[in-house]
Amino acid sequence: MTDRTLLLQTFDALLQPERFRDYGPNGLQVEGVATVRKIVSGVTASRALIEAAIAARADTIFVHHGLFWRGQDGRVTGWLKQRLALLLAHDINLFAYHLPLDAHPEWGNNAQLGLMLGLSAQSHFGEQNLGFLGGRVDEACFESAEALAQHLEFKVKRPVALVNVAKIAIKKIAWCSGGAQSYFEAAIAAGADAFITGEISEPQAHLARECGVAYLACGHHASERYGAPAVAAHVAAQLGLQHEFIDIDNPA
Incomplete structure (x- = not known):
């Protein structure tokens, strides 16, 4: 005690x-x-x-x-x-x-979500540097955004909303748990191939299609457990x- x-x-x-x-x-x-x-x-x-x-x-x-x-x-x-x-x-x-x-670099939501997904953060982005940016720990890439979405669904045990038109291999991944859809433009500017968060709003689908960056939403609660x-x-x-x-x- x-x-x-x-x-x-x-x-x-x-x-x-x-x-x-x-x-x-x-x-x-x-x-x-x-x-x-x-x-x-x-x-x-x-x-x-x-x-x-x-x-x-x-x-x-x-x-x-x-x-x-x-x-x-x-x-x-x-x-x-x-x-x-x-x-x-x-x-x-x-x-x-x-x-x-x-934000905590070891025990926080983003750090733990990245750990569960096998991702390693090399830098941060967005307001107050809450977003994480990196790639797979093994330095490999996902062959497609669909493969990343399947991996994400398996780990969080929830359906994932995916918006993707680029059809490219995914190496550089940005993520920010919860309702971080407003961080998507910062993730695009940081050079991400894909962005993972909890929620998606109407504007993000258009941005994903127009900018060629995959958007994956796996649930607010699901990403912050x-x-x-x-x-x-x-x-x-x-x-x-x-x-x-x-x-x-x-x-x-």
Whole structure:
């Protein structure tokens, strides 16, 4: 077990939230019990995750998507009241890290997604350098964007939306987890043959066709299931805590 303040300091030292301009508060979002014994990690602080953490007898939850966002209605009603009521009634700490969790070079969403796909990052691109750019660890190339899409589908176990007209071998790959469709133009400018992210919006299909760069969308949740458990497991081992990852099913 450890002290909540030490746990916060450890997360902050690892993820360095002060480096980022983010869409909501990073760190401790809801204060619970002072002495921490077990962390449950997950992607989003949904009611289902909170209920699962309670059933798992956790006193702390660590997520990528917390409860509070810039521009959000500040009234504590409806779903927000229900989630907060559960956390407060069971004295559970909620830690949330958004962009810092995407960006961490070893334990973050992008690093872990790349590791799972067998990709190695050589550089970064896009706003706040959140995008990763590189290629296969074995320095080979995918014979086509379709082959890359099949590989991606196998790894994330989700259907992949592919837009591709170039029909070339894929060597230089850019990726950024979640809703990073706005990074596509930066990936094109960086010289990528293909771009992997979670979501696709209407403009990206046209850009892919006109610029000859393959676009692959594998799901927002599906692309961000890896950073939270990696960070939480690393910190739990460092501080002698229990850790359990609970993946709440989400088709997104």
